[in-house]
Amino acid sequence: MLMRIGANSYGKSECRLVRIDRRARAHRIQDLTVSTSLAGSLDKVHLDGDNTGVLPTDSQKNTVYGFARRGIDSIEAFGLELARHFVDTQHSIHRATVAIEQTMWHPVDDISFRRGGELTRIATVRVDGPQAEVTGGLTGLTLLKSTDSEFQGFARDRFTTLPPAADRVLATSVDARWRFGRIEGVDWDKVFDLAHQALVQAFAGTYSRSLQQTLYAMGEAALDACPELTEIHLSLPNKHHFLVDLTPFGMDNPDVVYYAADRPYGLIEGTVSR
Structure with a gap:
């Protein structure tokens, strides 16, 4: 009997991210837990082991850190930016879900x-x-x-x-x-x-x-x-x-993005x- 693959997705769960904005005298902390989930034309990877349409989950994690380097306005805007990036840049990805939890610091x-x-x-x-x-x-x-x-x-x-x-x-x-x-x-x-x-x-x-x-x-x-x-x-x-090493992506990290x-x-x- 011929089987078929049903609904599926993959991603990186619970990326821990602490961003410290030092530009003003009063520093600002954004403490986020970010999870990404991608779905689309992924039949080949399941049926044939063909990974050509798969963006590694490690790359998704690095994207979160790289985008954080540029700045985070709100978690809603940050999530939209990430999700749109994955869909716009990956031909096999039609749907991206980004879930973010923010821990508040006083x-x-x-x-x-x-x-x-x-x-x-x-x-x-x-x-x-x-x-x-x-x-x-x-x-x-x-x-x-x-x-x-x-x-x-x-x-x-x-x-x-x-x-x-x-x-x-x-x-x-x-x-x-x-x-x-x-x-x-x-x-x-x-x-x-x-x-x-x-x-x-x-x-x-x-x-x-x-x-x-x-x-x-x-x-x-x-x-x-x-x-x-x-x-x-x-x-x-x-x-x-720990400071995240962003040099593999051609980016500096002047004490801004940390892995907690x-x-x-x-x-x-x-x-x-x-």
Whole structure:
């Protein structure tokens, strides 16, 4: 029995893209997840293994980065530009779908940002007879600095390939857990608000020579702001941002387009106590 190929498509899913616009004093961040899907006259590739009409999904990913270099107005306009490009330049492609998700970042100052929508407040209460212990905290506080961060002078061995960074993007998702020294007469909401604000402001206001240094500054600031607390434990994954190499496409990349890697990542943890 003769079979036929039905509806089909192919593309690149979830291309992670962070674009930093540095032209004004106040930087602008656009954090996108872009997925492309192409369809058209693709019978030959399925039936005969003929790839002449197939634009590689890797090329689609590179197109996303290359178009981002030129600028992104809105995600709707960016998606239209990409989809039209694929249809107009590929004779075998009749339909292109581009799906974009944008994660919003709120400015803290000109170069520091807080990502919205993921912050969770946490608390643990332990009661043992007449004794009670309360810990509070937060998770999902995602922060990024587009400059004022470096990492240099580190130990090296024969497996070290990481180059020193005099200026880098620093990003993390804060997991903070603090311990209360007393529980009588505590304004729990006020402590949470003050600790949250102190963590954000310390991240933004510290010129970072390492994420460890930033961790201590954040913990110290939270304890200074909240005398009710005796210690705070911070877990800070280093959310690496790597410059995308656009030279294969004849384009420069003056610290504009980054690949936001989700793993592997450095994990920095520490406790700051009075």
